[in-house]
Amino acid sequence: MAIVETQPVAAHDPVATAATLNGGCECIRLDRDALRSALADDLQDAESLATPGPGPGGLFSDVALFVPEAELSAMVGIMRAIEAVAALPAYRRAVLADASEIARAAPGPVGALMGYDFHLGPDGPRLIEVNTNAGGAFLNARLLAAQRACCAMFEPAMTPAVARDPESALVDMFRSEWALQRGDVPLSRVAIVDDDPPGQYLYPDMRLAACLLRRHGIDAVIVDAATLTYAHGRLRAGDLPIDLVYNRLVDFMLDRPEHAALHAAYRDGAVVLTPHPHAHALLADKRNLTLLSDPARLRALGADQDLVARLQHGIPRTVAVTADAAERLWAERRTLFFKPACGYGSKATYRGDKLTRGVWSTILGGDYVAQTIAALGERFVKVDGERMPLKTDLRLYAYAGEPLLVAARLYRGQTTNFRTPGGGFAPVFRT
Numbered sequence: 001m002a003i004v005e006t007q008p009v010a011a012h013d014p015v016a017t018a019a020t021l022n023g024g025c026e027c028i029r030l031d032r033d034a035l036r037s038a039l040a041d042d043l044q045d046a047e048s049l050a051t052p053g054p055g056p057g058g059l060f061s062d063v064a065l066f067v068p069e070a071e072l073s074a075m076v077g078i079m080r081a082i083e084a085v086a087a088l089p090a091y092r093r094a095v096l097a098d099a100s101e102i103a104r105a106a107p108g109p110v111g112a113l114m115g116y117d118f119h120l121g122p123d124g125p126r127l128i129e130v131n132t133n134a135g136g137a138f139l140n141a142r143l144l145a146a147q148r149a150c151c152a153m154f155e156p157a158m159t160p161a162v163a164r165d166p167e168s169a170l171v172d173m174f175r176s177e178w179a180l181q182r183g184d185v186p187l188s189r190v191a192i193v194d195d196d197p198p199g200q201y202l203y204p205d206m207r208l209a210a211c212l213l214r215r216h217g218i219d220a221v222i223v224d225a226a227t228l229t230y231a232h233g234r235l236r237a238g239d240l241p242i243d244l245v246y247n248r249l250v251d252f253m254l255d256r257p258e259h260a261a262l263h264a265a266y267r268d269g270a271v272v273l274t275p276h277p278h279a280h281a282l283l284a285d286k287r288n289l290t291l292l293s294d295p296a297r298l299r300a301l302g303a304d305q306d307l308v309a310r311l312q313h314g315i316p317r318t319v320a321v322t323a324d325a326a327e328r329l330w331a332e333r334r335t336l337f338f339k340p341a342c343g344y345g346s347k348a349t350y351r352g353d354k355l356t357r358g359v360w361s362t363i364l365g366g367d368y369v370a371q372t373i374a375a376l377g378e379r380f381v382k383v384d385g386e387r388m389p390l391k392t393d394l395r396l397y398a399y400a401g402e403p404l405l406v407a408a409r410l411y412r413g414q415t416t417n418f419r420t421p422g423g424g425f426a427p428v429f430r431t
Contacts, residue, residue: 014068014431021066021431024380024387027154028147028429030062035146042211049204056204060143061424063381064158065392065408067120069430072161075125075396076403078314079116081307082130082292083401086282090301095288096281100253102267103281108181109272111279112173112246113137113404116396121375125394127315128374131344132275132284133248136425137397138208140407141166144427161406161428166397170209171216173399177274178244187244189219191237193262194248197222201418206248225249226258228265235265244272250344252280286369287341289318316372321363329370330360336370338363351414379410381422390423 032050039046049056085091096104115134118125144166149155178187190213192206200206210220223237235242245262254263254277265271282288291297293315298308321329321338329336333352340348348366350359351373377392390410397404409416410423418424 014070017431018066018068021157022377022379022392024382025066026063026382027150028064028158029150030060030064030143031146031148032062034148035060035142038142038146039208043204043207045204058418059139059204059424061381061390061410061422061426063379063410063422064147064427064429065379065394065410066157066429066431067161067394067406071120071125072406072428072430074314075116075118075127075394075406077310078118078125078127079114079396079398079403080401081310081314082116082127082283084307085292085298085301085303085311088302091291091303092282094291094301095285099281099285100255100277102253102263103277106278107266107269107273107276109177109274109276109279110180110400111275111283112177112399113170113275114279114283114398116398118394118396119374120377120392120394123375125314126374128371128393129286129289129339130284132252132280133250133344134395134397135202135205135248136395136407137166137170137205137405138212139202139205140397140405140425140427141170142208143407143425144405147427157429157431159430161430162403164404166405167212169399169404171212171218173404174213174218174244174246174274176400178272181269181272182243187218189221189240189242190244190246191228191235191242192220192222192246192248193225193228194222195225195251195258197224197248200248209246225262228261230261230265230270233268233270235261235271242271244274247273247275252284252342253277285341286318286339286343287320287367289315289371290320290369293318316374318369318371321366321368321370323364326364333360335373337373338368338370341367341369349415354414379408379426381410383422388422390420392426394428 036046036050113134115131117128192209194200197203206222210222213220221237229236251259266273292311295308295312333355336352338350378389379392380387380389393409393416395407406428408426408428410426411417412420
Protein backbone atom coordinates (compact mmCIF):
# COMPACT_ATOMS: atom_id res chain seq x y z
CA MET A 1 0.00 0.00 0.00
CA ALA A 2 2.25 2.77 -1.24
CA ILE A 3 1.72 6.48 -1.37
CA VAL A 4 0.51 7.07 -4.93
CA GLU A 5 2.37 9.14 -7.49
CA THR A 6 1.59 12.83 -7.78
CA GLN A 7 -0.86 13.86 -10.49
CA PRO A 8 -1.00 17.66 -10.21
CA VAL A 9 -3.64 19.92 -11.64
CA ALA A 10 -0.76 21.78 -13.31
CA ALA A 11 2.98 22.13 -12.85
CA HIS A 12 3.36 23.51 -9.35
CA ASP A 13 5.23 23.55 -6.09
CA PRO A 14 3.42 20.95 -3.91
CA VAL A 15 4.10 22.90 -0.71
CA ALA A 16 2.82 26.17 -2.15
CA THR A 17 -0.18 24.41 -3.67
CA ALA A 18 -1.11 22.83 -0.35
CA ALA A 19 -0.77 26.18 1.41
CA THR A 20 -2.98 27.87 -1.18
CA LEU A 21 -5.67 25.19 -1.04
CA ASN A 22 -5.63 25.06 2.77
CA GLY A 23 -5.96 28.84 2.81
CA GLY A 24 -9.63 28.58 1.94
CA CYS A 25 -10.29 26.29 -1.02
CA GLU A 26 -13.91 25.17 -1.17
CA CYS A 27 -13.68 23.66 -4.64
CA ILE A 28 -13.46 20.18 -3.14
CA ARG A 29 -16.05 19.64 -0.44
CA LEU A 30 -18.04 17.00 1.34
CA ASP A 31 -21.20 16.11 -0.57
CA ARG A 32 -23.49 15.46 2.38
CA ASP A 33 -26.14 13.89 0.16
CA ALA A 34 -23.52 11.43 -1.09
CA LEU A 35 -22.43 10.77 2.50
CA ARG A 36 -26.02 10.22 3.55
CA SER A 37 -26.45 7.74 0.70
CA ALA A 38 -23.16 5.99 1.55
CA LEU A 39 -24.26 5.52 5.17
CA ALA A 40 -27.93 4.72 4.55
CA ASP A 41 -27.46 1.04 3.70
CA ASP A 42 -25.75 0.38 7.02
CA LEU A 43 -27.03 2.96 9.50
CA GLN A 44 -30.64 3.87 10.21
CA ASP A 45 -29.54 7.24 11.56
CA ALA A 46 -27.62 8.18 8.40
CA GLU A 47 -29.62 11.42 8.21
CA SER A 48 -28.37 12.73 11.57
CA LEU A 49 -24.79 11.66 10.86
CA ALA A 50 -24.77 13.47 7.53
CA THR A 51 -26.42 16.67 8.78
CA PRO A 52 -23.99 19.42 9.88
CA GLY A 53 -24.36 20.93 13.30
CA PRO A 54 -23.62 20.29 16.97
CA GLY A 55 -25.00 16.72 16.90
CA PRO A 56 -23.52 13.60 15.28
CA GLY A 57 -23.09 15.44 11.98
CA GLY A 58 -20.38 17.46 13.70
CA LEU A 59 -18.12 14.46 13.22
CA PHE A 60 -17.43 15.66 9.68
CA SER A 61 -15.97 18.86 8.30
CA ASP A 62 -17.17 20.09 4.92
CA VAL A 63 -13.63 20.68 3.64
CA ALA A 64 -10.58 18.57 2.84
CA LEU A 65 -6.97 19.01 3.96
CA PHE A 66 -4.20 19.11 1.37
CA VAL A 67 -0.74 17.77 2.24
CA PRO A 68 2.40 17.65 0.07
CA GLU A 69 3.45 14.16 -0.99
CA ALA A 70 6.88 14.58 0.63
CA GLU A 71 5.30 15.22 4.01
CA LEU A 72 2.97 12.23 3.70
CA SER A 73 5.98 10.10 2.81
CA ALA A 74 7.81 11.48 5.85
CA MET A 75 4.89 10.45 8.09
CA VAL A 76 5.01 6.91 6.71
CA GLY A 77 8.78 6.86 7.19
CA ILE A 78 8.47 7.88 10.84
CA MET A 79 5.82 5.21 11.43
CA ARG A 80 8.00 2.54 9.84
CA ALA A 81 11.04 3.69 11.81
CA ILE A 82 9.13 3.32 15.07
CA GLU A 83 7.99 -0.17 14.16
CA ALA A 84 11.54 -1.10 13.11
CA VAL A 85 12.91 0.04 16.47
CA ALA A 86 10.07 -1.79 18.24
CA ALA A 87 11.34 -5.01 16.65
CA LEU A 88 14.82 -4.63 18.22
CA PRO A 89 15.35 -7.15 21.06
CA ALA A 90 17.00 -4.54 23.31
CA TYR A 91 14.10 -2.12 22.82
CA ARG A 92 11.57 -4.82 23.65
CA ARG A 93 13.45 -5.74 26.81
CA ALA A 94 13.64 -2.08 27.85
CA VAL A 95 9.95 -1.22 27.41
CA LEU A 96 8.58 -4.55 28.66
CA ALA A 97 10.69 -4.66 31.82
CA ASP A 98 8.16 -2.66 33.82
CA ALA A 99 5.07 -3.65 31.83
CA SER A 100 2.17 -5.59 33.30
CA GLU A 101 2.60 -9.34 33.16
CA ILE A 102 -0.23 -9.68 30.65
CA ALA A 103 1.62 -7.37 28.22
CA ARG A 104 4.92 -9.24 28.15
CA ALA A 105 4.01 -12.20 25.97
CA ALA A 106 3.57 -11.75 22.20
CA PRO A 107 0.38 -13.60 21.17
CA GLY A 108 1.06 -13.52 17.43
CA PRO A 109 -1.11 -10.71 16.00
CA VAL A 110 0.69 -7.41 15.55
CA GLY A 111 -2.23 -5.14 16.51
CA ALA A 112 -5.05 -3.84 14.32
CA LEU A 113 -5.48 -0.21 13.36
CA MET A 114 -2.48 1.46 14.90
CA GLY A 115 -2.92 5.22 14.92
CA TYR A 116 0.07 7.53 14.46
CA ASP A 117 -0.90 11.12 15.26
CA PHE A 118 1.04 14.02 13.76
CA HIS A 119 1.22 17.78 13.82
CA LEU A 120 2.23 19.27 10.49
CA GLY A 121 4.12 22.51 11.00
CA PRO A 122 6.59 24.49 8.88
CA ASP A 123 9.40 21.98 9.56
CA GLY A 124 7.41 18.95 8.46
CA PRO A 125 5.46 16.29 10.35
CA ARG A 126 6.11 15.66 14.03
CA LEU A 127 4.70 12.56 15.69
CA ILE A 128 2.78 13.47 18.84
CA GLU A 129 1.66 10.03 20.01
CA VAL A 130 0.83 6.48 19.01
CA ASN A 131 -2.55 4.85 19.72
CA THR A 132 -3.59 1.20 19.72
CA ASN A 133 -7.34 1.85 19.68
CA ALA A 134 -7.40 4.55 17.04
CA GLY A 135 -11.06 5.17 16.27
CA GLY A 136 -12.59 6.75 13.20
CA ALA A 137 -11.10 4.69 10.36
CA PHE A 138 -14.42 3.27 9.18
CA LEU A 139 -16.10 6.68 9.27
CA ASN A 140 -13.20 8.22 7.40
CA ALA A 141 -13.32 5.56 4.70
CA ARG A 142 -16.92 6.60 3.96
CA LEU A 143 -16.06 10.28 4.24
CA LEU A 144 -13.29 9.96 1.67
CA ALA A 145 -15.71 8.46 -0.86
CA ALA A 146 -18.21 11.31 -0.45
CA GLN A 147 -15.99 14.18 -1.62
CA ARG A 148 -16.85 16.11 -4.75
CA ALA A 149 -15.01 18.70 -6.87
CA CYS A 150 -16.91 21.71 -8.14
CA CYS A 151 -15.58 21.19 -11.66
CA ALA A 152 -13.36 18.91 -13.75
CA MET A 153 -10.34 21.18 -13.29
CA PHE A 154 -10.05 20.24 -9.60
CA GLU A 155 -10.69 16.51 -9.91
CA PRO A 156 -6.95 15.70 -10.27
CA ALA A 157 -6.43 17.26 -6.82
CA MET A 158 -8.68 14.59 -5.28
CA THR A 159 -5.90 12.01 -5.01
CA PRO A 160 -6.13 10.19 -1.66
CA ALA A 161 -3.05 9.99 0.52
CA VAL A 162 -3.01 6.17 0.32
CA ALA A 163 -3.61 4.35 -2.93
CA ARG A 164 -5.40 1.19 -1.76
CA ASP A 165 -9.14 1.02 -1.14
CA PRO A 166 -9.33 1.47 2.64
CA GLU A 167 -12.32 -0.79 3.28
CA SER A 168 -10.69 -3.77 1.54
CA ALA A 169 -7.49 -3.11 3.47
CA LEU A 170 -9.40 -3.06 6.77
CA VAL A 171 -11.04 -6.42 6.12
CA ASP A 172 -7.71 -7.93 5.07
CA MET A 173 -6.21 -6.62 8.30
CA PHE A 174 -8.66 -8.57 10.47
CA ARG A 175 -8.14 -11.73 8.43
CA SER A 176 -4.38 -11.34 8.81
CA GLU A 177 -4.60 -10.85 12.58
CA TRP A 178 -6.68 -14.00 12.84
CA ALA A 179 -4.29 -16.05 10.69
CA LEU A 180 -1.25 -14.96 12.72
CA GLN A 181 -2.70 -16.74 15.75
CA ARG A 182 -5.02 -19.37 14.28
CA GLY A 183 -3.52 -20.20 10.90
CA ASP A 184 -5.93 -21.60 8.31
CA VAL A 185 -8.88 -22.07 10.68
CA PRO A 186 -11.85 -20.07 9.30
CA LEU A 187 -12.73 -16.80 11.04
CA SER A 188 -16.45 -16.94 11.83
CA ARG A 189 -17.32 -14.19 14.29
CA VAL A 190 -15.81 -10.91 15.49
CA ALA A 191 -16.95 -9.05 18.60
CA ILE A 192 -16.34 -5.30 18.58
CA VAL A 193 -15.90 -4.60 22.27
CA ASP A 194 -16.01 -1.43 24.36
CA ASP A 195 -17.52 -0.15 27.59
CA ASP A 196 -21.15 0.81 26.92
CA PRO A 197 -20.66 1.00 23.14
CA PRO A 198 -23.88 2.98 22.42
CA GLY A 199 -22.63 5.63 24.84
CA GLN A 200 -19.36 6.12 22.96
CA TYR A 201 -19.04 9.13 20.70
CA LEU A 202 -17.58 6.96 17.93
CA TYR A 203 -20.26 4.27 18.21
CA PRO A 204 -21.16 4.88 14.53
CA ASP A 205 -17.60 3.88 13.65
CA MET A 206 -18.09 0.53 15.42
CA ARG A 207 -21.38 -0.02 13.62
CA LEU A 208 -19.75 0.60 10.24
CA ALA A 209 -16.98 -1.85 11.17
CA ALA A 210 -19.58 -4.51 11.96
CA CYS A 211 -21.44 -3.92 8.69
CA LEU A 212 -18.23 -4.07 6.67
CA LEU A 213 -17.22 -7.40 8.20
CA ARG A 214 -20.69 -8.89 7.61
CA ARG A 215 -20.57 -7.86 3.95
CA HIS A 216 -17.37 -9.88 3.66
CA GLY A 217 -18.83 -13.02 5.19
CA ILE A 218 -17.67 -12.53 8.79
CA ASP A 219 -20.37 -12.32 11.46
CA ALA A 220 -19.86 -9.29 13.71
CA VAL A 221 -21.50 -8.16 16.93
CA ILE A 222 -20.97 -5.08 19.09
CA VAL A 223 -20.65 -5.99 22.75
CA ASP A 224 -20.30 -4.28 26.10
CA ALA A 225 -17.13 -5.81 27.59
CA ALA A 226 -18.83 -6.28 30.97
CA THR A 227 -21.37 -8.70 29.44
CA LEU A 228 -18.80 -11.14 28.03
CA THR A 229 -18.52 -14.55 29.69
CA TYR A 230 -15.71 -17.08 29.65
CA ALA A 231 -16.19 -20.75 30.46
CA HIS A 232 -14.97 -24.11 29.17
CA GLY A 233 -12.36 -22.44 27.00
CA ARG A 234 -14.74 -20.19 25.03
CA LEU A 235 -15.42 -16.49 25.23
CA ARG A 236 -19.08 -15.73 24.58
CA ALA A 237 -21.36 -12.79 23.99
CA GLY A 238 -24.65 -14.15 25.25
CA ASP A 239 -24.94 -17.53 23.53
CA LEU A 240 -22.59 -16.60 20.69
CA PRO A 241 -19.01 -17.96 20.74
CA ILE A 242 -16.45 -15.30 19.82
CA ASP A 243 -13.40 -15.98 17.65
CA LEU A 244 -11.78 -12.55 17.50
CA VAL A 245 -12.25 -9.42 19.59
CA TYR A 246 -11.70 -6.03 17.97
CA ASN A 247 -10.69 -4.19 21.12
CA ARG A 248 -11.86 -0.58 21.54
CA LEU A 249 -11.31 -0.49 25.31
CA VAL A 250 -9.11 2.12 26.96
CA ASP A 251 -8.36 -0.30 29.81
CA PHE A 252 -5.20 -1.21 27.96
CA MET A 253 -4.05 -3.93 30.37
CA LEU A 254 -7.58 -5.34 30.98
CA ASP A 255 -7.19 -4.66 34.70
CA ARG A 256 -10.73 -3.60 35.57
CA PRO A 257 -13.02 -6.15 37.25
CA GLU A 258 -15.67 -5.79 34.56
CA HIS A 259 -13.12 -6.98 31.99
CA ALA A 260 -12.19 -10.15 33.86
CA ALA A 261 -13.71 -12.51 31.29
CA LEU A 262 -11.83 -10.92 28.41
CA HIS A 263 -8.63 -10.83 30.49
CA ALA A 264 -8.88 -14.55 31.24
CA ALA A 265 -9.72 -15.57 27.67
CA TYR A 266 -6.81 -13.54 26.30
CA ARG A 267 -4.44 -14.89 28.95
CA ASP A 268 -5.43 -18.47 28.05
CA GLY A 269 -5.18 -17.91 24.30
CA ALA A 270 -8.88 -18.75 23.99
CA VAL A 271 -9.63 -15.68 21.86
CA VAL A 272 -7.70 -13.61 19.35
CA LEU A 273 -7.58 -10.06 20.72
CA THR A 274 -6.53 -7.10 18.61
CA PRO A 275 -5.15 -4.66 19.48
CA HIS A 276 -3.80 -6.28 22.65
CA PRO A 277 -1.81 -5.32 25.78
CA HIS A 278 1.49 -6.36 24.21
CA ALA A 279 1.02 -3.95 21.28
CA HIS A 280 0.13 -1.12 23.66
CA ALA A 281 3.21 -1.73 25.80
CA LEU A 282 5.50 -1.85 22.76
CA LEU A 283 4.14 1.12 20.86
CA ALA A 284 1.50 3.24 22.58
CA ASP A 285 2.66 3.77 26.16
CA LYS A 286 3.72 7.43 26.09
CA ARG A 287 6.78 6.67 28.20
CA ASN A 288 8.18 4.97 25.10
CA LEU A 289 8.44 8.39 23.46
CA THR A 290 11.15 9.30 25.98
CA LEU A 291 13.25 6.53 24.46
CA LEU A 292 12.21 6.99 20.82
CA SER A 293 13.12 10.70 20.92
CA ASP A 294 16.52 10.14 22.59
CA PRO A 295 19.29 9.52 19.99
CA ALA A 296 21.83 8.25 22.52
CA ARG A 297 19.46 5.67 23.96
CA LEU A 298 18.37 4.56 20.50
CA ARG A 299 21.97 3.98 19.44
CA ALA A 300 22.61 2.05 22.66
CA LEU A 301 19.67 -0.24 21.83
CA GLY A 302 21.10 -1.04 18.40
CA ALA A 303 19.17 1.34 16.13
CA ASP A 304 21.11 2.28 13.00
CA GLN A 305 21.89 5.90 12.18
CA ASP A 306 19.13 6.23 9.58
CA LEU A 307 16.47 5.23 12.14
CA VAL A 308 18.01 7.48 14.78
CA ALA A 309 18.07 10.49 12.45
CA ARG A 310 14.52 9.92 11.22
CA LEU A 311 13.12 9.67 14.76
CA GLN A 312 15.22 12.53 16.11
CA HIS A 313 13.74 14.80 13.47
CA GLY A 314 10.25 13.30 13.55
CA ILE A 315 9.46 13.04 17.28
CA PRO A 316 9.54 16.07 19.59
CA ARG A 317 11.85 15.55 22.56
CA THR A 318 9.88 13.84 25.32
CA VAL A 319 11.01 13.31 28.92
CA ALA A 320 9.54 11.76 32.04
CA VAL A 321 8.18 14.15 34.66
CA THR A 322 10.09 13.34 37.85
CA ALA A 323 10.74 15.12 41.13
CA ASP A 324 14.38 15.59 40.15
CA ALA A 325 13.38 17.34 36.92
CA ALA A 326 10.47 19.32 38.38
CA GLU A 327 12.23 22.66 38.78
CA ARG A 328 13.66 22.60 35.27
CA LEU A 329 10.40 21.48 33.67
CA TRP A 330 8.42 24.18 35.47
CA ALA A 331 10.87 26.79 34.18
CA GLU A 332 10.51 25.41 30.62
CA ARG A 333 6.77 24.75 30.83
CA ARG A 334 5.75 27.27 28.17
CA THR A 335 7.49 25.15 25.53
CA LEU A 336 6.06 21.84 26.78
CA PHE A 337 2.90 19.75 26.62
CA PHE A 338 2.18 17.41 29.55
CA LYS A 339 0.49 14.03 29.02
CA PRO A 340 -0.34 11.07 31.30
CA ALA A 341 1.76 8.07 30.31
CA CYS A 342 -1.25 5.80 29.82
CA GLY A 343 -3.72 8.49 28.82
CA TYR A 344 -6.05 8.57 25.83
CA GLY A 345 -8.27 10.96 23.95
CA SER A 346 -6.46 14.09 25.19
CA LYS A 347 -7.82 13.49 28.69
CA ALA A 348 -5.85 15.12 31.53
CA THR A 349 -3.39 16.71 29.09
CA TYR A 350 -2.12 20.25 29.61
CA ARG A 351 -0.27 22.89 27.66
CA GLY A 352 2.49 24.21 29.85
CA ASP A 353 1.64 27.86 29.19
CA LYS A 354 -1.81 27.22 30.71
CA LEU A 355 -0.58 25.50 33.88
CA THR A 356 -1.54 26.61 37.37
CA ARG A 357 0.39 25.58 40.46
CA GLY A 358 -2.51 23.33 41.46
CA VAL A 359 -2.47 21.44 38.17
CA TRP A 360 1.32 21.23 38.36
CA SER A 361 1.00 19.46 41.71
CA THR A 362 -1.38 16.96 40.09
CA ILE A 363 1.11 16.32 37.29
CA LEU A 364 3.96 15.78 39.74
CA GLY A 365 1.82 13.32 41.68
CA GLY A 366 0.92 11.34 38.56
CA ASP A 367 2.79 9.44 35.88
CA TYR A 368 3.36 12.09 33.20
CA VAL A 369 5.66 12.85 30.31
CA ALA A 370 6.58 16.31 29.02
CA GLN A 371 6.83 16.77 25.27
CA THR A 372 8.22 19.75 23.39
CA ILE A 373 5.29 21.52 21.72
CA ALA A 374 5.15 20.86 17.98
CA ALA A 375 3.78 23.52 15.67
CA LEU A 376 0.34 22.92 14.18
CA GLY A 377 -0.86 23.50 10.66
CA GLU A 378 -3.97 25.49 9.76
CA ARG A 379 -6.95 25.00 7.50
CA PHE A 380 -9.14 28.02 6.80
CA VAL A 381 -12.88 27.42 6.58
CA LYS A 382 -15.95 29.57 6.22
CA VAL A 383 -18.46 29.48 9.06
CA ASP A 384 -21.58 31.67 8.69
CA GLY A 385 -19.81 33.52 5.88
CA GLU A 386 -16.75 34.33 7.99
CA ARG A 387 -13.31 32.93 7.12
CA MET A 388 -11.62 31.42 10.17
CA PRO A 389 -8.53 29.27 10.85
CA LEU A 390 -8.79 25.81 12.40
CA LYS A 391 -5.95 23.75 13.80
CA THR A 392 -5.10 20.50 12.04
CA ASP A 393 -4.09 17.15 13.49
CA LEU A 394 -3.31 14.21 11.17
CA ARG A 395 -3.84 10.53 11.93
CA LEU A 396 -2.06 7.86 9.94
CA TYR A 397 -3.94 4.57 10.35
CA ALA A 398 -1.51 1.70 9.80
CA TYR A 399 -1.21 -2.05 10.04
CA ALA A 400 2.01 -4.06 10.20
CA GLY A 401 4.07 -1.09 9.05
CA GLU A 402 1.85 -0.24 6.07
CA PRO A 403 -0.43 2.80 5.73
CA LEU A 404 -4.17 2.12 5.52
CA LEU A 405 -5.68 5.61 5.53
CA VAL A 406 -4.77 9.18 6.44
CA ALA A 407 -7.36 11.50 7.97
CA ALA A 408 -7.32 14.92 9.57
CA ARG A 409 -9.14 16.43 12.50
CA LEU A 410 -9.94 20.16 12.31
CA TYR A 411 -10.64 21.99 15.56
CA ARG A 412 -10.16 24.97 17.81
CA GLY A 413 -9.04 24.83 21.43
CA GLN A 414 -6.25 23.18 23.40
CA THR A 415 -6.84 19.63 22.16
CA THR A 416 -8.60 17.84 19.31
CA ASN A 417 -12.39 17.80 19.62
CA PHE A 418 -15.59 17.54 17.60
CA ARG A 419 -17.26 20.64 19.00
CA THR A 420 -15.85 23.26 16.64
CA PRO A 421 -18.18 24.77 14.00
CA GLY A 422 -16.73 23.82 10.61
CA GLY A 423 -14.45 21.22 12.21
CA GLY A 424 -14.43 17.45 12.54
CA PHE A 425 -12.87 14.67 10.50
CA ALA A 426 -11.56 15.76 7.10
CA PRO A 427 -10.16 13.67 4.23
CA VAL A 428 -6.52 14.17 3.27
CA PHE A 429 -5.56 14.70 -0.36
CA ARG A 430 -2.02 14.76 -1.67
CA THR A 431 -0.53 17.62 -3.66
